[in-house]
Amino acid sequence: MQVTRTSPVVQLDGRAFRRSLNKTGRYVRKPMDDAESLALMEEHGVGYSSTGLVARMRANGNLWQEGVKLAKAYGYCWGVERAVQMAYEARKQYPNSKLHVTNEIIHNPAVNQRLKEMEVNIIEDVGKGKDFSGIKGEDVVILPAFGASWQEMKMLSDKGVQIVDTTCPWVAKVWSAVDNQARKQHTSIIHGKYSHEETIATASFATTYLIVRDIPETQYVVDYILNGGDREEFLAKFSNAMSEGFDPDRDLLRIGLANQTTMLRDETLTIGKMLEKTMMQKYGPAELKDHYMVLDTICDATQERQDAVTELVQKQSDPAERVDFMLVVGGFNSSNTSHLQEIPEMAGVPSFWVNSAACVDVEHNKITHKLAHGELVETQPWLRDGPITVGVTSGASTPDRAVEEVLDKLFRIKDPSFSGIAQLSMEAALTPPSRPEH
Ligand code: SF4
Missing domain, CATH: 3.40.1010.20 (4-hydroxy-3-methylbut-2-enyl diphosphate reductase, catalytic domain)
Structure with a gap:
């Protein structure tokens, strides 16, 4: 049967449009794999952690002693790490140009703050639409990991700017x-x-x-x-x-x-x-x-993180496998993080979603956290006395450092003498001799 439809909307050939950007000579869509930029990302706490607490947990089967269990898949996905890397490479490659991003590069406050400190202007819609009037033809404009509308891309191309397109493939x-x-x-x-x-x-x-x-x-x-x-x-x-x-x-x-x-x-x-x-x-x-x-x-990355949380919370009846609660770290406007929060909530496992270590008040044993349906709430006291087992995950736009900073505060609540994530003696506070039901 032949079906016809008369749509009032003019058809865009998106592929042809994106190909046309390639021909301008002012369009980049692949990272350069610059080692210095990667090293700077780690130094700034917005890259892969090779020596911090999370790296140690990875080396120890995703465990910190027995008391903290890191999900098998967590944190930065490939596309997000690639986007931040391309932004760092752009800063290095165009040291004297004005740099803009057409939105937050990814949904993580620490990463966006770092870029601001590197004089990258983030154009955000603060309720009145985005203001692109400050962008001049000689500027460099970065498109974020989740892309930009073709209308924005065309407007930028017409301005003659250099475009660094970090849109995830x-x-x-x-x-x-x-x-x-x-x-x-x-x-x-x-x-x-x-x-x-x-x-x-x-x-x-x-x-x-x-x-x-x-x-x-x-x-x-x-x-x-x-x-x-x-x-x-x-x-x-x-x-x-x-x-x-x-x-x-x-x-x-x-x-x-x-x-x-x-x-x-x-x-x-x-x-x-x-x-x-x-x-x-x-x-x-x-x-x-x-x-x-x-x-x-x-996208597999999203699914892998969701599966890993499911695995952590699905064996609550087994004392050797159960977790007392899930700690979920990720931007409050991050959609994939909200789903990581939803999974334990739906499984009846307490879950605390924070966007940074600032949500944890060590002195008052208090945590400010977001529920999956959006409400921001405070829980106090947060951690009970005695041994606990914590499941940990982080959203696809969350650098390892953000997780390490939250865990550092958790450890300090459990042990006021804890002097930083370099300390290796948390066993007493976090290793349960036998796990009590609760
Ligand atoms: S989660 Fe999004 S940015 Fe990350 S790999 Fe998947 S599609 Fe790309």
Whole structure:
């Protein structure tokens, strides 16, 4: 069956546009692997830790004595480390140029602060949109790990600036998926958060799109596809999450799935199955390929971190394996960190999400932490007396140093004589002779 759709939106050839940037001679999208920049990152505490506490734990089977268990996969993902490295390399390569980033380079306050100290101007939307007026043609502009919309890229290219594009290749793979969907006149159903920078960038490369946040929203869409519904209600519900001129009666005939790379993988897979089943039910197996497109664009790094937390909290009935609580370190605006917080919460294991060591008050044994649904709360007293076992993880945009600084404070609450992470005698405080149930 031939399906036609007349969309009011002008089609963008995203791939051709990105290729055109390459030809300008003012566009870089690969790191140089400069050893000095990597060393400086570690010195600044925004790179890989080769000698600190986290490095020691790695060398000791991810354990600090018995009392602290580091998740098997945690912290910086490949794409984030690469982005910070490219920013450091750009600073070194253009020492006399003004440097800007079109957003936070990654969602970590310490890393962004370091860049500010290196005179990198971070252009943030503080409620009135971003102000690019200060960027001049001779400047260097860095695009963050989660990318930038094509409109921003075009505006920067038209200004004649040098662009350093740190967009993670996994994110670019999603853009290719929505390019394909647009070319085949399919609407991109994007599993993501409509205000997240990565999803904003991905949506910009789609001709027609609808953003669904979760399974209930997908169910609403599925019901509409199968049974029709209240069009005005649909438009109001997704008013911030759809392309201009979106019409649910016209634009849901052919669809494809895309995702924000930091969403829960299982949720993305479930949403994909729901959409596929719906189109199969509506059009039959023979017509399915004309109505539904899917490409595997799920990032392994996000999944590995989620699996590692699941592993840490799933054996609570085994005294040898249980943890008293999870400590989750990562930026409060980091989507992937929020999912790491969600997993223990859903498993009934206490979980404390902090964005830096400043959240821990050693003197008063108090912690300020964020819950998965966004509320910032204080817990006091935080650590009980006696031996405890702590599971530790960190978001994909969190440098090792941030974890080390939080653990340092935890150790000092347990042992006021603790004099820093170089001290190796925490055994008494943190090693339980036998683990009490609690
Ligand atoms: S989480 Fe995955 S997609 Fe996102 S920056 Fe890291 S490696 Fe890339």
